[in-house]
Each structure stands twice: as structure tokens, then as C-alpha cells.
Amino acid sequence: MKRVTIYEVAKEANVSLATVSRVINGSDVVKEETRKKVEEAINKLGYKPNAIAQGLALQKSTTLGLIVPESSLSYASQTINGLADVAKIYDYNIIIHTITEGISKIEDVVEEIIKSRVDGVLIYCDKTLDESTNLLKQYNIPMVVIGDRISSDNICSAFIDYEQASYELIASYLDKGIDNIAILEDRRNSNISQELLEGGKKAFKEKGKEFDSYISIPRESRSTYKFLKDYLKDNKHKLLIANRDSQAIACLNVAAENGIKVPDDMEVVCMTDSKYTSMSRPELSSFIMPSYDLGALAMRLMTKMLSGEEVEEKEKTLGYVYQVRESTLN
Amino acid sequence: MKRVTIYEVAKEANVSLATVSRVINGSDVVKEETRKKVEEAINKLGYKPNAIAQGLALQKSTTLGLIVPESSLSYASQTINGLADVAKIYDYNIIIHTITEGISKIEDVVEEIIKSRVDGVLIYCDKTLDESTNLLKQYNIPMVVIGDRISSDNICSAFIDYEQASYELIASYLDKGIDNIAILEDRRNSNISQELLEGGKKAFKEKGKEFDSYISIPRESRSTYKFLKDYLKDNKHKLLIANRDSQAIACLNVAAENGIKVPDDMEVVCMTDSKYTSMSRPELSSFIMPSYDLGALAMRLMTKMLSGEEVEEKEKTLGYVYQVRESTLN
DNA sequence: CTGAAAGCGCTAACAC
DNA sequence: GTGTTAGCGCTTTCAG
Numbered sequence: 001m002k003r004v005t006i007y008e009v010a011k012e013a014n015v016s017l018a019t020v021s022r023v024i025n026g027s028d029v030v031k032e033e034t035r036k037k038v039e040e041a042i043n044k045l046g047y048k049p050n051a052i053a054q055g056l057a058l059q060k061s062t063t064l065g066l067i068v069p070e071s072s073l074s075y076a077s078q079t080i081n082g083l084a085d086v087a088k089i090y091d092y093n094i095i096i097h098t099i100t101e102g103i104s105k106i107e108d109v110v111e112e113i114i115k116s117r118v119d120g121v122l123i124y125c126d127k128t129l130d131e132s133t134n135l136l137k138q139y140n141i142p143m144v145v146i147g148d149r150i151s152s153d154n155i156c157s158a159f160i161d162y163e164q165a166s167y168e169l170i171a172s173y174l175d176k177g178i179d180n181i182a183i184l185e186d187r188r189n190s191n192i193s194q195e196l197l198e199g200g201k202k203a204f205k206e207k208g209k210e211f212d213s214y215i216s217i218p219r220e221s222r223s224t225y226k227f228l229k230d231y232l233k234d235n236k237h238k239l240l241i242a243n244r245d246s247q248a249i250a251c252l253n254v255a256a257e258n259g260i261k262v263p264d265d266m267e268v269v270c271m272t273d274s275k276y277t278s279m280s281r282p283e284l285s286s287f288i289m290p291s292y293d294l295g296a297l298a299m300r301l302m303t304k305m306l307s308g309e310e311v312e313e314k315e316k317t318l319g320y321v322y323q324v325r326e327s328t329l330n
Numbered sequence: 331m332k333r334v335t336i337y338e339v340a341k342e343a344n345v346s347l348a349t350v351s352r353v354i355n356g357s358d359v360v361k362e363e364t365r366k367k368v369e370e371a372i373n374k375l376g377y378k379p380n381a382i383a384q385g386l387a388l389q390k391s392t393t394l395g396l397i398v399p400e401s402s403l404s405y406a407s408q409t410i411n412g413l414a415d416v417a418k419i420y421d422y423n424i425i426i427h428t429i430t431e432g433i434s435k436i437e438d439v440v441e442e443i444i445k446s447r448v449d450g451v452l453i454y455c456d457k458t459l460d461e462s463t464n465l466l467k468q469y470n471i472p473m474v475v476i477g478d479r480i481s482s483d484n485i486c487s488a489f490i491d492y493e494q495a496s497y498e499l500i501a502s503y504l505d506k507g508i509d510n511i512a513i514l515e516d517r518r519n520s521n522i523s524q525e526l527l528e529g530g531k532k533a534f535k536e537k538g539k540e541f542d543s544y545i546s547i548p549r550e551s552r553s554t555y556k557f558l559k560d561y562l563k564d565n566k567h568k569l570l571i572a573n574r575d576s577q578a579i580a581c582l583n584v585a586a587e588n589g590i591k592v593p594d595d596m597e598v599v600c601m602t603d604s605k606y607t608s609m610s611r612p613e614l615s616s617f618i619m620p621s622y623d624l625g626a627l628a629m630r631l632m633t634k635m636l637s638g639e640e641v642e643e644k645e646k647t648l649g650y651v652y653q654v655r656e657s658t659l660n
Numbered sequence: 661c662t663g664a665a666a667g668c669g670c671t672a673a674c675a676c
Numbered sequence: 677g678t679g680t681t682a683g684c685g686c687t688t689t690c691a692g
Contacts (some may be wrong), residue, residue, distance in 0.1 A: 335684095335685055335686085336686060347685090347686080347687095348687080350686095351686065352690085355687080379685085380684090382686090384685080385686090386687095387687045387688080388688095424688075457685080
């Protein structure tokens, strides 16, 4: 179907296209009467402005790019919801680019992003973060990084303070005299793993101790479950900290199979809550992370950058809530 | 940073912009020597064609709209990965529109879609499907519906045959003489629920029986778990079929708490496999559904429609694999 | 094989 | 207040 253009509206309303443009864009210099006429024409013809043409004329697309590593997409869904809802409020569209090992290289994605002339880029953090920001930097395009603490000239970031969560959790156990604490690596979220480790180190250091129980999962290991099955035979911990729900559940399963009682013999904490953490038995104590808010905040940062507002705080931290359930003692 | 335009490339290469355009678009009429010159200029200046301007000139955006109900986003992640990977191959961008109750109405989303002049729309099916397709229909824009069996002039669809899966499963139990079978409603995926029901009805009918154990979860019920906690006190089934992993896990949990042995007293099947189904204890027998392929197929259908290829089969069905685990008998 | 020029639909000075 | 006009960056006839 031939889409109707601003010319046809102008003709229908018997005005110039400039006037139609004015009413579309809510310019207040238009006489009320004229505005009415134009609006009627718009409705009658079902005219919808062509965003592409607007984009060309205005040199901006009101479109944002979003880069998400394919493997993170399922974890990111709440965050994307937050992004999308806020984007809608500010009338931005989101072009989603997944980056898949073997299929879509980061260079190609950046190339597409540049071609599409998006006004800004949101990057869901993962190990390719540095590469994306470096490639994008040369184009001087506003960026918001989600999930890592980073900022520069036109880069802001929004993230959840996993390090602090880890620190608080571990410090509280050290206070109780428990120091046989281990953190399980999450290969899928290496930056979060790193933060957890830092938090642990800090807590131990404050007690004059050194943290040395970061459990690296070997590359060849097929799953956390399989790895733990061996690991927990030879290694005992009073508290085991996992990032993802599935890893925490694996801990529970292996414990049950090895006759390790949770929480009596070993406590388990999941750092990133999900609906599954309260469906396990025992239910997993976990940190409720504000994923939706993370997205909303990130998008808000972006709209601020784009509107030229001064962003006072370029690295925004979000808090969390620790939810005690059954996998920990008292 | 001022982006470089085709003019600058033309000047640099000492040719007209028409020639530059030709080499960008791989026209084969350009002399090899000229092409070289232009390509050098392109590289030297770091020129990237402006997709917006191209869109205007060509009257197509090489961009597709994707509508996903916010609540489905997490289930849809694999499917979106499939969509995205194939889209990348065919050089299409995807603008994602979530539709959130209370925030983004379907009318507004459709309005945005029209304004953005996407070349086609993919719709992840849910209860708002009819509304979206009806609104979109008047613009004569190619659509692909994901997750429902539907087609018309410029609508194709790709879906997984849940009805058949349900039918086969239930028929096999009836063959074994087990007919105390119930299907648990999934309010989040009402169309799938409906298909499961149809499959059940069909299987029963073939045995001259009538299926009457569709468990509707009352609107006021906060969670499947809470609902089942009461329900399973008064109702016994030999086979309980749930769609989502979380519902199936809820069945397992309630059963354990009520002293119902799974699979001996009651078998449980999860229709949509996920990584969590094999993490439950007992592990859940479930149908492995090709979510990624669903997305890939849907996108392939879209590219076919857009390239004007004749789409012989407008409603594409995908198969599944039944994975027996511990929650069912032999 | 290449260049000139019109046009895609809209915005934004600049006139009137 | 409203109209005229020159772009925005690119593609595509149509000449040559």
C-alpha cells in the first residue's frame, strides 16, 4: 500500500507542507484553525510521518543500538524490559544486536550500528565489552554500559554492586567465625565472578586473613554439576557462593547426592535471585537483584546523554536485597 | 564526529557520487581500475554508507519489527537468538518492541512500527496476537507469526506442534491403560495450553472417551505452586502434564510435600524443556522444543516473503524430541 | 563505463 | 502565521 506523504496531507488541508510539518512537531506558532484543518487531513488520510525521512532531515534516528551477547540474552530479559519501557517513554526505538560466537563478530555488529546511524549504543556487558567500546569510541557515539563500572567522555554505566554484596555476605560470615568460604566461578559472567572475588578478598583482608577459595571451573568441564560432583568429594566448605541460579541448584543437587546436608554441613547462597531459587529444595538464600531497574536506569542515562543534560554521576550503582531462605542457617 | 558522506568519497576518488554508489552496491559495470580507486578512498576515509539515506532512496529500511509481550521475553530468548542470527545473514536489523500491560499499548507499538517503515513484522504470539495482526493488516505489511498456526495473504507463521506432542503423549498413556491424566493450564501461554488441551481431547476421543481433566488455574491464584498445594490434596492423577518448567517443578515440590511419590504415585511431564528440567529431582521428563530453530525458521520465512519468493507453505510446523527422564515410568 | 540530475519524505531557515 | 526553498545522503534513470 502506498504510504501517504506530507505532500498529500498538505494538499488535502490546503496548506504548505511546512505547516503540516509544524503541526506534526507541535510547533505552537500555528493558528488553531489551521491546526485543526491539518489534523483532520492527517486523520482522514491516516498519515504517519516517515521516521526515515525525519531521520535524514534531522540527522538523528531516534533509534538506539543494543548489544547483547547471545548467551546472556536469557539473563538479560528483565533488563531489556526495563530498557524498552523507558525507551518507549522517550520515543526511542531499539535495534537489538546479538553477538554470537561463530556467527556475528563484534566488528560486523559495530559496522551495522554505524551504518544504521543510531543515536547511541547500550552494551550489555560481557567479555567482549572492551572490544565493542574501543571500536565504537572512534565514532564518538554515546554509550551506556550495563553491568560494569566504567565511564569516560561519552560513556556512562549502570551496574549492580556485586562486589559489595559479596563483601557484606562474606564479612558477616567471618564475623560469625566462619571462614571456610568458597566462591564458585561463573564462566558465563566472568566480570561478576571477578567482583565476587574482590568482595571476598576485601572482607578477608579486613580480618587480617587471605581469601584463597575461589573455585575456578576448568574449561573442559561440561557443566558446573559435573565439576562439583568430583570437587565436593575432596573439598569441604561451610559456605558455598554461586552466582547463577543453575549453579546454586547444582550445588544443592551434588550436596544431596554426596550426603552433605544443606544448610547444616554446608550453606549455599545464590548471588542472583530468580524464580527458580525459591523452587529448589531447600529454597536458596539469594540476593534479589534489580534487573529491570538496571535496564530502566541505563536507558535513563542514555536519554540524558542524548538530550545534552549534564550527567553528574556517570557510574550508577544499584543496590540489592538479601533474601534469606532455607539454604543458610538463621 | 562528522560522518563522511558519499560526496567526500567521490571527491577523494575523483569520480562522481554515482560511481561510488555503484561500487558500494556491487554493481558490475564499474571498471576494475575505478573500483579500486573508490575502494581505496572508502577505506582511507572510513566511509560507511548511511542506512537512513539509503532507506529513503530505496523506500525500504532493511529493518524488521519484532513484537514480544514483555512477559514472554525470557521464554523467547532462544527464539530471538534464532531470529537474530538469520537476520544478520540477510542483513536485516531488528527493532524490538515489547508490549507491556499498562505501559506500552499495542496501538502505540503498531504506530511506531509504521512510522519506522520497517519492511516486515515478526510477532511472538500471545493473547494480543489478533489485535496486532488486525491493526497491521491495513498497512499491507508482511508478517510472520511465531507460535501460532495462522496465515493469509501476507502472513506466514512458524510454530511448534504442541497439539501433536500432547496427543502423542496422552495417546501412549491411554494405550498403557492409564487415563487418569490431567493437563495444567499455563496462563502465561494460553494458546499453548489450548493446543495441549486439543491434543488431549483428540487422544481421548480416539479411545471413545472424553477428556475432562483440564486444570484451570483461577485468576486469583498467586502461583501454580500455591494452587496445586490445595488441588493435589483432593485430586489424584496418574499423569500430570505441565507446560512450563516452573510449573512442572511446582508439581514436583507439591507432590513431595504431600507424600505423593513421583513417578510411582504420579508421573509428571513438562512440555517445554529447559535447562532446569534436568536439575530438578527427580529429573523431569520433557519435550525438547526447538526454540532457536523456531526463530531461525520464522526469519527465513520473512526473508522469503520480502524477496518476493513464493512461499509454498505458509504455516511451518516444527517437530520436537521427547526426552524421558525420571519423572515418568519407563 | 561514467556523470548529471531528479527524487525519496521531511525539517528548518528565510521570506513575506 | 504561513509558504518557499535548500538541503539531509543516497539511488537510479538517462545521457553521453
